Amino acid sequence: MNKKDKIIEAALRLFVENGFHGTATSKIAQEAGVANGTLFQYFNTKDELVTALYVSVKEEMAKYIEKNTAKSDNVREVMKSQFLASLFWALDNAVKFKFIQQFHSSPYIGKVEQEIIQNQVKPHLTLIQNGIDKGLIKKLPVDFVYSLISSQTFGVYQYLSSKPFTKVQQHDTIEQSFELLWGMIR
């Protein structure tokens, strides 16, 4: 494992444990087993480290979802596969998902270029619009529907991670959550 990845891993863990400003760059370097200055070879500033981390983690999640998206033109099926994939990824990557959550409700979110965020959201909005056009989803503003889906994802994750469920129980709850969600928007 190269130094950059070690830095990223340590940074993620410490950020989730102690918050962004609560984590000193020196601590990150120490935890990663590299010198203080090495960190600044890969990231010019601490802010750059934080935002770069967010973008890369988000991309990783997006790639996983894309890979696990059902190859179908059935909107419900596609949406379900994405909803499940989101939650499976979140449960398997708790630290990364918590990092995303923390980042979303922090002032750092404003430092990420709007374009990057838009590009990641766009395919989901298209899918929703598609569902509305086909009469499968209620005629509501697309980004309102998107807000409902995202928040449900976060809510279900919160619930699942707060209790010691088995894999099977988690799976069942996620399936059930999608049924509830779909019933709400269709």
Added chain:
Amino acid sequence: MNKKDKIIEAALRLFVENGFHGTATSKIAQEAGVANGTLFQYFNTKDELVTALYVSVKEEMAKYIEKNTAKSDNVREVMKSQFLASLFWALDNAVKFKFIQQFHSSPYIGKVEQEIIQNQVKPHLTLIQNGIDKGLIKKLPVDFVYSLISSQTFGVYQYLSSKPFTKVQQHDTIEQSFELLWGMIR
């Protein structure tokens, strides 16, 4: 306005603007127009200030919701009044609500005594259980239903605060959101 309230007001604003650790206690004192040391007369440490702020803001919100809860034994009606009150309060107290959000997904949340959180959640769980017993709400784990309701509240707030809606549009969207929510859990 007394010094303590000035400190609280300044702290809230700065915490939301720059994050918890990104806000120096000296900045808070300066912004509040009080001396550095005065802050530590009211709050022993910075951590105490942050968590005390959270508890007090949460209590304020809870009181508002309680005051605006429908006096009825119709579960749907009670739940609706609480859902609306939550969102009206959030929109009218954007800084405080953002502070709550930020706090929730920060490591500070672990520093609040579990008992305090439980006490604030309990009445809502009771209401949900009541709805289930009366056959009005689906037979699901109570705190699962609670998670769905909370996350929907946050999601609708996020949507509303991201666009320049009029009061009437906000009101309509909130009403509609409750109908969707109720349809999902009943």
Added chain:
DNA sequence: AATATGATTGACTAATCAGTCGCAAAGATA
């Protein structure tokens, strides 16, 4: 007026912070 009490002050400190820089080690090329 004299005294007492609690609130307020801001200079101060020891610790910690993000970020720099000159130098060494490790490869790469020849």
Added chain:
DNA sequence: TATCTTTGCGACTGATTAGTCAATCATATT
């Protein structure tokens, strides 16, 4: 082997931090 390039090092710095404390102020009581 000699030279160049990349990567890594960690002591260092100037700025900033949370928190302290002795002195001052405002107000109330006698």
